[in-house]
Amino acid sequence: MKECGSLSDFCDTSLEDDAVVGPDSPLQHLLLCCAGRPDTALHLSIEMGPRAAAGLLCGSCVLSSFVLPLVGSTQGKEDERGHRVLGFLVRETWVGSPRCLDSRKPQLLLAYILYRDMVRSDLILPNGGTPAGTSSPASSSSLLNRLQLDDDIDGETRDLFVTVDDPKKHVCTMETYITYRITTKSTRAEFDLPEYSVRRRYQDFDWLRSKLEESQPTHLIPPLPEKFVVKGVVDRFSEEFVETRRKALDKFLKRITDHPVLSFNEHFNVFLTAKDLNAYRKQGIALLTRVGESVKHVTGGYKLRSRPLEFAAIGEYLDTFALKLGTIDRIAQRIIKEEIEYLVELREYGPVYSTWSALEGELAEPLEGVSACIGNCSTALEELTDDMTEDFLPVLREYILYSDSMKSVLKKRDQVQAEYEAKLEAVALRKEDRPKVPAEVEKCQDRVECFNADLKADMERWQNNKRQDFRQLLMGLADKNIQYYEKCLMAWESIIPLLQEKQEGK
Amino acid sequence: MEQAPPDPERQLQPASLEPLGRPDDDDLEAAVSEEAEGAQEEGSGVDTMTENNFSLKKIEISVSEAEKRTGRNAVNMQETYTAYLIETRSVEHADGQSVLTDSLWRRYSEFELLRNYLLVCYPHIVVPPLPEKRAEFVWHKLSADNMDPDFVERRRIGLENFLLRVASHPILCRDKIFYLFLTQEGNWKETVNETGFQLKADSRLKALNATFRVKNPDKRFTELKHYSDELQSVVSHLLRVRARVADRLYGVYKVHGNYGRVFSEWSAIEKEMGDGLQSAGHHMDVYASSIDDILEDEEHYADQLKEYLFYAEALRAVCRKHELMQYDLETAAQDLASKKQQCEELATGTVRTFSLKGMTTKLFGQEAPEQREARIKVLEEQISEGEQQLKSKNTEGREFVKNAWADIERFKEQKNRDLKEALISYAVMQISMCRKGIQVWTNAKECFSKM
Numbered sequence: 016m017k018e019c020g021s022l023s024d025f026c027d028t029s030l031e032d033d034a035v036v037g038p039d040s041p042l043q044h045l046l047l048c049c050a051g052r053p054d055t056a057l058h059l060s061i062e063m064g065p066r067a068a069a070g071l072l073c074g075s076c077v078l079s080s081f082v083l084p085l086v087g088s089t090q091g092k093e094d095e096r097g098h099r100v101l102g103f104l105v106r107e108t109w110v111g112s113p114r115c116l117d118s119r120k121p122q123l124l125l126a127y128i129l130y131r132d133m134v135r136s137d138l139i140l141p142n143g144g145t146p147a148g149t150s151s152p153a154s155s156s157s158l159l160n161r162l163q164l165d166d167d168i169d170g171e172t173r174d175l176f177v178t179v180d181d182p183k184k185h186v187c188t189m190e191t192y193i194t195y196r197i198t199t200k201s202t203r204a205e206f207d208l209p210e211y212s213v214r215r216r217y218q219d220f221d222w223l224r225s226k227l228e229e230s231q232p233t234h235l236i237p238p239l240p241e242k243f244v245v246k247g248v249v250d251r252f253s254e255e256f257v258e259t260r261r262k263a264l265d266k267f268l269k270r271i272t273d274h275p276v277l278s279f280n281e282h283f284n285v286f287l288t289a290k291d292l293n294a295y296r297k298q299g300i301a302l303l304t305r306v307g308e309s310v311k312h313v314t315g316g317y318k319l320r321s322r323p324l325e326f327a328a329i330g331e332y333l334d335t336f337a338l339k340l341g342t343i344d345r346i347a348q349r350i351i352k353e354e355i356e357y358l359v360e361l362r363e364y365g366p367v368y369s370t371w372s373a374l375e376g377e378l379a380e381p382l383e384g385v386s387a388c389i390g391n392c393s394t395a396l397e398e399l400t401d402d403m404t405e406d407f408l409p410v411l412r413e414y415i416l417y418s419d420s421m422k423s424v425l426k427k428r429d430q431v432q433a434e435y436e437a438k439l440e441a442v443a444l445r446k447e448d449r450p451k452v453p454a455e456v457e458k459c460q461d462r463v464e465c466f467n468a469d470l471k472a473d474m475e476r477w478q479n480n481k482r483q484d485f486r487q488l489l490m491g492l493a494d495k496n497i498q499y500y501e502k503c504l505m506a507w508e509s510i511i512p513l514l515q516e517k518q519e520g521k
Numbered sequence: 522m523e524q525a526p527p528d529p530e531r532q533l534q535p536a537s538l539e540p541l542g543r544p545d546d547d548d549l550e551a552a553v554s555e556e557a558e559g560a561q562e563e564g565s566g567v568d569t570m571t572e573n574n575f576s577l578k579k580i581e582i583s584v585s586e587a588e589k590r591t592g593r594n595a596v597n598m599q600e601t602y603t604a605y606l607i608e609t610r611s612v613e614h615a616d617g618q619s620v621l622t623d624s625l626w627r628r629y630s631e632f633e634l635l636r637n638y639l640l641v642c643y644p645h646i647v648v649p650p651l652p653e654k655r656a657e658f659v660w661h662k663l664s665a666d667n668m669d670p671d672f673v674e675r676r677r678i679g680l681e682n683f684l685l686r687v688a689s690h691p692i693l694c695r696d697k698i699f700y701l702f703l704t705q706e707g708n709w710k711e712t713v714n715e716t717g718f719q720l721k722a723d724s725r726l727k728a729l730n731a732t733f734r735v736k737n738p739d740k741r742f743t744e745l746k747h748y749s750d751e752l753q754s755v756v757s758h759l760l761r762v763r764a765r766v767a768d769r770l771y772g773v774y775k776v777h778g779n780y781g782r783v784f785s786e787w788s789a790i791e792k793e794m795g796d797g798l799q800s801a802g803h804h805m806d807v808y809a810s811s812i813d814d815i816l817e818d819e820e821h822y823a824d825q826l827k828e829y830l831f832y833a834e835a836l837r838a839v840c841r842k843h844e845l846m847q848y849d850l851e852t853a854a855q856d857l858a859s860k861k862q863q864c865e866e867l868a869t870g871t872v873r874t875f876s877l878k879g880m881t882t883k884l885f886g887q888e889a890p891e892q893r894e895a896r897i898k899v900l901e902e903q904i905s906e907g908e909q910q911l912k913s914k915n916t917e918g919r920e921f922v923k924n925a926w927a928d929i930e931r932f933k934e935q936k937n938r939d940l941k942e943a944l945i946s947y948a949v950m951q952i953s954m955c956r957k958g959i960q961v962w963t964n965a966k967e968c969f970s971k972m
Binding site for chain 2: 332335336339342343346349350353354356357359360361363364367368370371374377378381382385388482485486489490492493494496497499500501503504507508510511514515
């Protein structure tokens with residue numbers, strides 16, 4: 016068994032294509048060593064063939080079946096080994112897409128493993144000290160059991176923090192607009208400074224999103240809040256609107272930050288750091304990833320033979336999902352409308368008790384009390400409707416936009432697959448090339464596999480995030496209603512003694 | 522409060538009873554039940570009433586049933602109307618058992634007749650009002666149809682309330698016609714009409730005119746009339762807005778029911794989120810359907826307010842009566858004064874004021890002394906008659922003011938008590954509604970947390 020030497024021994028290790036990587040492999044040793052060193056970041060460059068790379072994504076390659084057990088299963092959940100852990104791995108370590116198309120330079124930054132992610136502070140190795148002697152599968156699994164991997168990265172394991180705040184209005188001769196401050200804190204190597212603070216306007220976000228769509232077509236890009244607002248109906252500069260938009264923009268950037276591939280995108284980096292974004296934009300530097308480049312050139316016009324079941328299912332799901340969300344949006348709007356009309360009546364109702372109170376002697380105080388009470392309930396109701404409008408509806412709409420953009424990515428995937436199928440078929444007809452599949456068709460196949468892998472991984476993460484987001488959103492809805500009723504309850508309970516007061520005195 | 526002429530054998534228990542219509546009052550709950558015979562418990566409108574032979578009895582009155590009937594009306598046309606069963610029970614002191622003594626059916630028009638009779642015969646009393654003839658201040662879900670079962674039910678309660686108020690009034694409870702109303706089914710109408718009370722009724726025109734020409738009304742009554750006008754106006758406004766509020770609130774709750782349906786549909790495509798969504802949807806359904814009971818309870822509150830809206834009218838009537846009497850008095854006094862003057866003029870032969878007689882005298886010469894004497898004599902008779910009348914009118918007027926004001930004081934106290942009770946029960950209803958709301962949303966939140 017090889018002793019664990021210095022970490023530098025393992026950097027830039029080259030592994031053979033599809034090498035079987037077993038329990039005694041250098042990689043395992045490496046990772047075990049890493050497990051004992053909480054503060055070291057490690058880059059592994061591994062040369063891998065395209066298929067292996069794609070396989071890693073799908074959890075089917077031998078390497079992944081090695082690495083994954085080591086990294087561990089998530090706590091308390093079904094161990095869908097491939098995907099779940101892969102999700103973690105991808106999230107934490109993925110830098111750039113697998114460059115599976117240019118066999119001359121199969122540089123693949125695979126395991127950008129951050130110890131802080133693998134090892135939690137409470138992890139104690141079975142023998143204490145270096146894990147050199149603990150390379151047997153048994154101890155790997157005991158390592159596993161100690162590892163607690165949450166779905167979320169919490170503060171201590173993240174290395175990139177982005178916040179949107181401080182909206183400011185700018186008045187120029189040509190136009191008036193709002194900018195937001197984007198604060199970035201990061202320890203990643205891609206950032207020259209540990210901290211950045213820039214100002215961006217909506218246009219810039221829009222630009223970023225298009226760039227991301229262009230350069231990462233195989234991934235799901237989070238949605239932006241709606242671009243156009245009907246002038247005159249909505250006040251673009253009102254506090255409520257600006258705040259709602261700020262929250263949505265913040266969410267947008269955080270979603271990108273959380274994404275293991277998108278967060279390393281060059282455009283994103285520039286967006287966060289450049290002093291003058293406009294200059295950069297004008298330069299028109301195309302920083303497309305290879306995948307982006309290749310997928311961009313996929314032409315449409317190919318007819319899809321058969322969609323893989325899982326993507327068909329995703330498509331159907333998204334259709335129904337968007338439909339249901341649309342219905343919920345309409346219901347919520349209706350409720351708000353009814354509540355506002357109720358509020359209007361309440362605002363007339365309360366003061367009538369006041370008017371009555373002025374006529375009376377003994378009843379004056381009780382009636383005035385009722386009037387004030389109804390006034391308090393009115394205020395509480397207004398707060399409820401405001402919250403609903405500002406917090407509930409926008410998130411709902413965001414998800415509708417999200418599923419729309421996801422559907423277009425699905426379409427793109429279909430096209431890529433269709434092209435591959437068409438080319439394959441064309442080849443099949445040309446008998447000369449029978450025994451060997453031409454490089455071009457192979458490229459297509461790889462494209463398809465990459466796309467599928469990226470999409471599946473993103474879908475999974477999306478599903479998880481969706482679940483959490485909706486859980487939070489709906490619990491928030493319930494909370495707001497509870498708070499409303501609690502305010503009203505308090506108001507009415509407090510006047511009971513007032514109403515009863517003189518009663519007893521009589 | 523007016524004291525009855527001392528009579529050791531009579532016992533009055535006025536005003537300590539609260540009539541029906543308040544959900545909190547346990548005593549009266551039983552009387553509100555819809556069960557007919559046998560379901561009546563102790564406590565509905567307990568009061569004493571005397572019969573002609575002054576025996577002490579406690580009486581319970583209830584309007585226990587309502588029934589649709591068809592019959593022929595005055596012009597021999599078929600009509601549908603509702604009849605109400607009035608049951609009277611006497612409670613024996615000894616064992617507290619109640620025995621059904623009388624039971625008869627009356628329709629709304631007979632109640633009206635009774636009330637009109639009381640209005641005319643007791644003009645100084647603030648006579649309890651009847652429940653509304655037609656449904657007013659309805660919000661959309663409530664029916665404005667007089668035959669609607671909910672309306673009939675609320676009217677039944679209102680009629681019972683009316684009888685209890687009359688029975689608990691120290692003066693009205695002793696009225697013979699009222700007693701007969703409860704006990705004599707047939708011929709009651711004829712008996713009432715035979716009293717000739719309609720003749721005593723003031724003509725409406727006269728009643729209206731009086732307001733404009735009274736020189737010296739009792740200030741308290743003027744203020745009170747003003748108050749009753751304002752009260753009517755503010756309470757009707759309140760009832761109108763409340764009906765709109767109820768309408769809107771209904772809308773808010775019902776729309777939430779749509780969440781139930783869509784959550785259910787959505788849960789079908791979700792794996793992990795499905796259960797949480799589905800059960801939350803169920804709670805939304807519960808929420809939506811809870812509004813029906815809530816608003817039904819609130820109608821009760823509206824009815825209590827309505828009673829006092831109508832009471833304001835009764836209050837106004839007493840004030841008007843005073844004005845009428847005062848007007849009568851002033852007219853009589855004026856008449857007397859002018860007659861006295863005439864007499865004086867005739868006697869002294871001076872014509873100070875213009876009169877036809879004076880003119881003709883001037884034109885055609887003085888009349889003969891015998892004629893003059895005759896006329897003076899007639900005038901003097903009229904004057905002495907007039908003075909007596911004036912005196913009795915004055916006494917009447919003062920009596921009226923004294924008695925009326927006593928009843929008004931009684932009424933004020935009753936009103937303050939009742940309305941405070943009503944406000945308290947309204948607050949309690951609101952509290953209950955808030956608690957239900959918190960409960961439902963807390964349940965929903967828990968379901969969401971399990972998503």
